[in-house]
Amino acid sequence: xKNSSILKKTWRAVLALLALSGFFYPAFAQGEGEAxxxxxxxxxxFETRPVCIVSSSPAVTEILFYIGAGSMVKGVTxxxxxxxxxxxxxxxxxxxxxxxxxxxxxxxxxxxxxxLRANEEEIxxxxxxxxxxxxxxxxxxxxxxxxxxxxxxxxxxxxxxLRKKMKNLSSLIRKKQKxxxxxxxxxxxxxxxxxxGGASFINQIINAAQGVNIFNEVNLDNLSVSLEKVIENNxxxxxxxxxxxxxxxxxRPGFSNLIAVKDSNIIKIDYNxxxxxxxRVIEAVLDLYNRLYPEGRxxxxxxxxxx
Amino acid sequence: xxxxxxxxxxxxxxxxLSLCVAGAALSFSLGQAAIPPGxxxxxxxxxxxxxxxxxxxxxxxxLRMAAAFITGAGLAFAGVVYQSSLKNYLADxxxxxxxAGAALFxxxxxxxxxxxxxxxxxxxxxxxxxxxxxxxxxxxARKFSSYNLILTGIALNSFFSSFLTVVMYLSKDMxxxxxxxxxxxxxxxxxxxxxxxxxxxxAACYILKYSHILDLLRIxxxxxxxxxxxxxxxxxxxLVIASLICALIVSQTGIIxxxxxxxxxxxxxMVGDSHRILLPFSFVLGGxxxxxxxxxxxxxxxxxxxxxxxxxxxxxxxxFIFLLAGQRKAGARxxx
Numbered sequence: 177x178k179n180s181s182i183l184k185k186t187w188r189a190v191l192a193l194l195a196l197s198g199f200f201y202p203a204f205a206q207g208e209g210e211a212x213x214x215x216x217x218x219x220x221x222f223e224t225r226p227v228c229i230v231s232s233s234p235a236v237t238e239i240l241f242y243i244g245a246g247s248m249v250k251g252v253t254x255x256x257x258x259x260x261x262x263x264x265x266x267x268x269x270x271x272x273x274x275x276x277x278x279x280x281x282x283x284x285x286x287x288x289x290x291x292l293r294a295n296e297e298e299i300x301x302x303x304x305x306x307x308x309x310x311x312x313x314x315x316x317x318x319x320x321x322x323x324x325x326x327x328x329x330x331x332x333x334x335x336x337x338l339r340k341k342m343k344n345l346s347s348l349i350r351k352k353q354k355x356x357x358x359x360x361x362x363x364x365x366x367x368x369x370x371x372x373g374g375a376s377f378i379n380q381i382i383n384a385a386q387g388v389n390i391f392n393e394v395n396l397d398n399l400s401v402s403l404e405k406v407i408e409n410n411x412x413x414x415x416x417x418x419x420x421x422x423x424x425x426x427x428r429p430g431f432s433n434l435i436a437v438k439d440s441n442i443i444k445i446d447y448n449x450x451x452x453x454x455x456r457v458i459e460a461v462l463d464l465y466n467r468l469y470p471e472g473r474x475x476x477x478x479x480x481x482x483x
Numbered sequence: 484x485x486x487x488x489x490x491x492x493x494x495x496x497x498x499x500l501s502l503c504v505a506g507a508a509l510s511f512s513l514g515q516a517a518i519p520p521g522x523x524x525x526x527x528x529x530x531x532x533x534x535x536x537x538x539x540x541x542x543x544x545x546l547r548m549a550a551a552f553i554t555g556a557g558l559a560f561a562g563v564v565y566q567s568s569l570k571n572y573l574a575d576x577x578x579x580x581x582x583a584g585a586a587l588f589x590x591x592x593x594x595x596x597x598x599x600x601x602x603x604x605x606x607x608x609x610x611x612x613x614x615x616x617x618x619x620x621x622x623x624a625r626k627f628s629s630y631n632l633i634l635t636g637i638a639l640n641s642f643f644s645s646f647l648t649v650v651m652y653l654s655k656d657m658x659x660x661x662x663x664x665x666x667x668x669x670x671x672x673x674x675x676x677x678x679x680x681x682x683x684x685x686a687a688c689y690i691l692k693y694s695h696i697l698d699l700l701r702i703x704x705x706x707x708x709x710x711x712x713x714x715x716x717x718x719x720x721x722l723v724i725a726s727l728i729c730a731l732i733v734s735q736t737g738i739i740x741x742x743x744x745x746x747x748x749x750x751x752x753m754v755g756d757s758h759r760i761l762l763p764f765s766f767v768l769g770g771x772x773x774x775x776x777x778x779x780x781x782x783x784x785x786x787x788x789x790x791x792x793x794x795x796x797x798x799x800x801x802x803f804i805f806l807l808a809g810q811r812k813a814g815a816r817x818x819x
Contacts, residue, residue: 255655270652364658365658365659365662366598366599366600366670367600367603367663367667367669367670368662368665368666368667368669368670368737368788368790369669369670370662391786393786394785394786394787396787399786399787400662400665400667400787400788400789400790401786401787401788402514402515402781402786402787402788403543403669403670404514404515404516404540404543404544404781405515405516405786407516407536407539407540407543408515408516408536408540410536418598418659419596419597419598419599420598420599421598421599424599424600424601427672428670428672429539429542429543429546429671429672429673430539430540430542430543431539432535432539433535433536433539
């Protein structure tokens with residue numbers, strides 16, 4: 177009897193807690209949303225032009241250097257390896273930020289990639305550091321973010337050249353490959369086989385390069401994929417984004433019948449430029465296009481806009 | 484009701500075997516790709532087919548199923564050997580550092596840009612063997628006992644896993660290391676599977692020959708000594724063989740937890756402690772369990788394979804708790 181009454185009490189307590197949390201949840205959620213948008217608003221205006229900034233992601237570092245604000249960058253992550261100059265800048269952490277190091281720099285603002293870390297802005301704001309969050313979720317938003325950063329920092333270069341380049345590339349691709357779309361199985365790891373889904377950034381690169389990801393209807397970033405589905409969808413190209421042995425992929429059970437294997441269309445690419453949503457995204461699109469359509473190659477000079 | 488006790492093991496054995504066959508049939512006919520029954524029949528009758536894709540998929544399912552069975556069977560078998568040799572019910576095949584060693588070495592391989600799955604397997608196997616060897620050597624140098632072995636194993640395990648974390652943290656391939664650690668039955672080559680079967684079945688048969696000594700090792704050490712069995716000799720021999728089985732499996736599949744710990748216990752509850760029956764039964768039960776877990780992992784969601792290691796715990800734990808509860812009730816009834 178005693179046991180059962182304790183159980184009942186615990187059960188009631190759990191229920192009460194659940195009910196309470198349910199009651200407060202909307203309030204919490206709302207509060208968070210407001211705080212975030214508020215922070216974003218306040219961060220966008222600087223009284224004086226900032227001279228000391230920190231980048232907390234490799235893609236953001238590339239953007240800051242691209243717009244010509246590289247000399248203002250006084251802190252980067254250990255993962256920021258492009259351009260070369262970024263490697264010599266003071267490090268403030270990797271995926272985890274070392275906040276002491278960062279505060280020591282006393283930056284006017286921290287430029288971060290939206291969604292990379294859960295509560296980076298909140299923490300930085302609580303230390304009184306301004307934050308600028310750049311949305312790098314699509315090719316278009318990369319260009320917008322470049323303009324945003326360039327405007328805030330009054331940098332010499334904005335995205336107009338990149339936009340032109342991208343436009344040239346897209347129209348050239350459309351002109352050269354009118355009715356063809358080649359199917360791609362994009363493998364980011366071999367065992368277990370992992371690929372990218374429709375929600376990934378790479379999916380957009382594949383689309384831009386006139387390809388179609390055979391797993392684009394799966395609304396995920398990465399997925400551990402079923403090889404049966406790969407065989408069933410019979411891709412024309414297999415793209416390996418790691419140091420795979422292409423012969424080994426071809427030898428996988430059931431793979432010998434794939435178009436990609438029969439035509440020896442297993443290709444390896446440099447993963448870095450594909451995963452980094454920065455100014456080099458056009459290079460990635462061009463690179464993938466040239467591999468998917470070697471007969472209709474486009475050279476980098478062809479898309480460079482006339483000065 | 485004395486006859487119950489004698490027939491119970493056979494009943495469970497036959498049930499497990501039929502479940503295994505049923506699981507194999509299901510595994511063969513179900514999957515991500517919808518294959519018309521006609522094609523499946525054609526494949527079974529060895530008819531050739533115009534579009535080779537269905538046959539390729541079916542062949543892949545057979546390989547995968549074979550891999551799943553031997554993985555589960557080997558881990559469960561080794562689990563029994565570990566538990567009995569070490570006289571510890573919490574022992575599992577990963578206790579003496581196999582998983583940590585394999586994980587660390589595969590992480591090193593991946594960091595050093597050996598991304599071919601065969602190369603990673605070779606590294607993982609080396610790591611597993613080295614760590615078990617180290618645990619045994621260290622505890623043998625002091626005073627060889629189960630207690631010593633287990634403590635050394637725990638220490639080395641945590642040392643290796645911390646080292647693994649450091650490697651992962653510093654490596655640019657963190658994501659890939661993580662993928663490997665999840666465990667997978669995906670990419671299996673026919674000859675790889677055949678060699679694994681030959682080795683695991685051979686090693687299992689060898690240990691089965693000494694099942695009476697495993698029975699002895701579980702009882703009081705002094706009694707064993709007085710019978711005249713050199714228990715350390717057998718202990719080391721059994722542990723080395725079981726470790727080889729595990730190392731071979733882990734190097735190919737990554738770390739699939741739970742099977743090696745829980746299946747032996749489930750098997751004990753069902754068929755009792757005599758190793759002559761317990762060993763082969765665990766073998767079949769472990770293999771069967773993994774066939775079903777694999778089936779779930781690759782059919783639960785469209786286009787996605789869930790990591791097998793997650794499924795083994797997710798499905799296995801409730802089943803085991805159910806078994807435990809049943810046993811308690813049965814015990815209460817017997818006592819009362």
